[in-house]
Amino acid sequence: GQQLNQSPQSMFIQEGEDVSMNCTSSSIFNTWLWYKQDPGEGPVLLIALYKAGELTSNGRLTAQFGITRKDSFLNISASIPSDVGIYFCAGRENSGGSNYKLTFGKGTLLTVNP
Amino acid sequence: EAQVTQNPRYLITVTGKKLTVTCSQNMNHEYMSWYRQDPGLGLRQIYYSMNVEVTDKGDVPEGYKVSRKEKRNFPLILESPSPNQTSLYFCASSPRGTRFSYNEQFFGPGTRLTVL
Numbered sequence: 001g002q003q004l005n006q007s008p009q010s011m012f013i014q015e016g017e018d019v020s021m022n023c024t025s026s027s028i029f030n031t032w033l034w035y036k037q038d039p040g041e042g043p044v045l046l047i048a049l050y051k052a053g054e055l056t057s058n059g060r061l062t063a064q065f066g067i068t069r070k071d072s073f074l075n076i077s078a079s080i081p082s083d084v085g086i087y088f089c090a091g092r093e094n095s096g097g098s099n100y101k102l103t104f105g106k107g108t109l110l111t112v113n114p
Numbered sequence: 115e116a117q118v119t120q121n122p123r124y125l126i127t128v129t130g131k132k133l134t135v136t137c138s139q140n141m142n143h144e145y146m147s148w149y150r151q152d153p154g155l156g157l158r159q160i161y162y163s164m165n166v167e168v169t170d171k172g173d174v175p176e177g178y179k180v181s182r183k184e185k186r187n188f189p190l191i192l193e194s195p196s197p198n199q200t201s202l203y204f205c206a207s208s209p210r211g212t213r214f215s216y217n218e219q220f221f222g223p224g225t226r227l228t229v230l
Contacts, residue, residue, distance in 0.1 A: 006156075033218075040223075040224075041223060041224070042118075042204050042206075042221030042222055042223055042224055043157070043204070043221050044221070045218050045219070048218065088156065088157065101159065101162065101172070102159075102219065104149075104156050104157040104158075105156055106154065106155060106156035107156050107157075
């Protein structure tokens, strides 16, 4: 099936630093989603993007839907210790019909040192 | 409280012993799905269901079965578990409806399965 390339695989940063991660696809997507997974829990949706070029913020998080519709990035500003976790991108292909299937990236493990 | 529940949360079993992991949601969602999460591989979809009695294979369906007899329940069945099915499993659901609602999948807390 379709795969997303998510990078970096892991990041170790100091509290207060900004973070950036991205996902790319070989196919055109009509939806990009960013999830966060805390240790021992299921992923939780952070930001949803539905239009090419769209830039959306959720507190210190900002995500953009790439103009080519094949990529997306997530920025976290002024990181804090509770930002620790695994961040997943997910996308839905522009295949028409009522296909609800999401394809997930492999995740970015974020560690924040206080 | 709106939620997706899974049982059991942890399970250790032996090769070949049939098991079922239950998933239930109380949000009246049409769409439900099962994923497995493995280190370095992210989340991979096993099966999904668009509605009652409608199921389809995801990316890694081999060795698994599902059923959707009721809207709220979507059990995952391993008829003859093998060690390569040791993994963390997540059930998820989402509503159908507006374009902006069906994309938000709500995940359960996960089931950690070990097959010896």
